[in-house]
Amino acid sequence: MPVHTRTCHICEANCGLLIETEGRRVVSIRGDSDDPISRGHICPKGNAIADLEADPDRLTSPMKRVGEDWVALEWETALAEIGTKFAAIKAAGGAAALYVGNPTAHDFALGMQTGALKKALGVRGVYSASTVDQMPHQLAQYFLYGHNALFPIPDIERTQHL
């Protein structure tokens, strides 16, 4: 069975994953011992990606709220409707900001596109989970270790006060 080398982007640790599949089915997920940062370690959320993938309630298409109901749309229809509404918002003076939610905030490709999307839509700001709960964390890392992305891994077993 094929094994895919991937990066978990549920959180900023970005652990290396080895995902074994059979067709579309995820057979197993384990840590990648060759990953230079996580070195084979993952948390239960990394393993649970298989459950998310197989969850019968998982959304597999865009959903539109119509009154009290939610209606599944084709991607082309959804994107066309969103484009029309964004054009109207822009014509009326523009949107205030974009919101990028987790885990997309940890997706490098999406992060690279956020600036272009912001410019295209004419928005003034970008908010994310990071702007709410991560900035103090990252500022502390910057002042303590010299870089905002140097995330310390707690040494729980030798910690005397947490």
Ligand code: SF4
């Ligand atoms: S496996 Fe857990 S700790 Fe690692 S990136 Fe995913 S959510 Fe974060």
